[in-house]
Amino acid sequence: MIDFCILGSGIAGSTIANLLSKKYSVHLFDKARGPGGRSSNKKFKNNLIFDHGVQYISPKSELFSKYIKKLYKNKILKIWENNHLDFTYEKKPISNKFIGTKANNDLVKYNLKGIKKSFTSPISKIYFNNYFWEITLKDNSTHQFKFLILTCPFPQLKKLAKNYLDKKILKLKVNMEPNITVMVAFKNQKELPISSIKFDDDILAWAANENSKKRFRSNINLWTLQATLKWSKKKINKYKIDKSVMNQLIKRFIKLTGIEKNKLIFKKIHGWKYSYNYKKTPYLSLWNKKYNLGVCGDWLNGPKVENAWLSANDLAKKIK
Ligand SMILES: Cc1cc2nc3c(=O)[nH]c(=O)nc-3n(C[C@H](O)[C@H](O)[C@H](O)COP(=O)(O)OP(=O)(O)OC[C@H]3O[C@@H](n4cnc5c(N)ncnc54)[C@H](O)[C@@H]3O)c2cc1C
Secondary structure, three states: OEEEEEEOOOHHHHHHHHHHHOOOOEEEEOOOOOOOHHHOEEEEHHHEEEEOOOOOEOOOOHHHHHHHHHHHHOOOEEEOOOEEEEOOOOOOOOOOOEEEOOOOOHHHHHHOOOOEEEOOOOEEEEEEOOOOEEEEEOOOOEEEEEEEEEOOOHHHHHHHHHHHOOHHHHOOOOOOEEEEEEEEEEOOOOOOOEEEEEOOOOOEEEEEEHHHHOOOOOOOEEEEEEEOHHHHHHHOOOOOOOOHHHHHHHHHHHHHHOOOHHHEEEEEEEEEEEEEOOOOOOOOOEEEOOOOEEEOOHHHOOOOHHHHHHHHHHHHHHHO
16 A cells, blocks of 8 residues: 555645655645646647746745755756836835746656656545554545645535544634736837736736746747735635726726837736735644644645745654
8 A cells, every 4th residue: 555645746745755755655646637736837839838827936034045046056947037017116124036947847847756646636525444544536436545635725615525634624714815816918029128027006916027037039928917815705605707807907908018010920818816815824744643634735834935835844744
């Protein structure tokens, strides 16, 4: 029997899988088609490629900075140079913006090298029979493991594992905020000396120029647009049926930047229902010895890649 079942191939799942694989056998499952979770990368026809979740990593803690430096040295990550414009004029310390050399799921791919993994494999049921875990996938196949690690956002965790979580965990007030993201491409564009724009606007919060990440050369300009929190909250339950949500965000981008409207050749919307939890819980990770069950993920201690990574490291320490 394989030791660990790991649910989720995001930063937390891939990190804990990597750490545990040094000592135990692991098998990771993700419901998505590829690795990365909220740090995944979207590829469309004609080589249109977008980081539609995580945009960059700016490490803060000593431990995480050391890890990021190692990945930078190994050319898994690079620095996102050029002009990052901020029209909110918020005072923030200037720090390096690290991105994947090929895509922003490079970090996850690096973690998962050599690890047994299954994609398009949603775990729909978990059951502990006092000796081992039995997990059921959506196709009704069942798999047995000694230990189980869950890294999905809190609302999904509560649904799947409510019979195995302490009452005080089930009662936690975790508010995972949504985000609406739109990916757009404009033809016949010159290379722009702008990498990202932070807007002072009620609809559009941020735009990232994918070309400026220098992973490809093209006269098609790719932008990833992120809506403001307030607007995302209003639209998250409507965007799938209401096309005007996507068009409104694009219209605002065109208005604020002056990009020619008739050059637009591609648009796609993605709604992140559970994108950030801004408020920390009292826990960095959870380890339940009675059930051989571990939980980690960014939702426990903050809204960034760094928080997910620290959570996974904390859990690995508890297990050892
Ligand atoms: C739009 C957006 C922009 C962001 N930008 C930044 C940024 O610039 N910098 C930064 O540091 N952070 C950013 N973040 C936050 C960052 O993405 C997260 O903090 C981090 O990626 C969370 O990683 P995680 O492993 O905890 O969770 P996730 O990445 O959400 O991983 C959970 C995984 O579990 C899988 N899963 C869920 N349920 C099941 C199931 N039943 N069966 C199987 N698999 C399942 C999911 O498919 C997913 O892959 C951004 C987030 C969003 C949404």
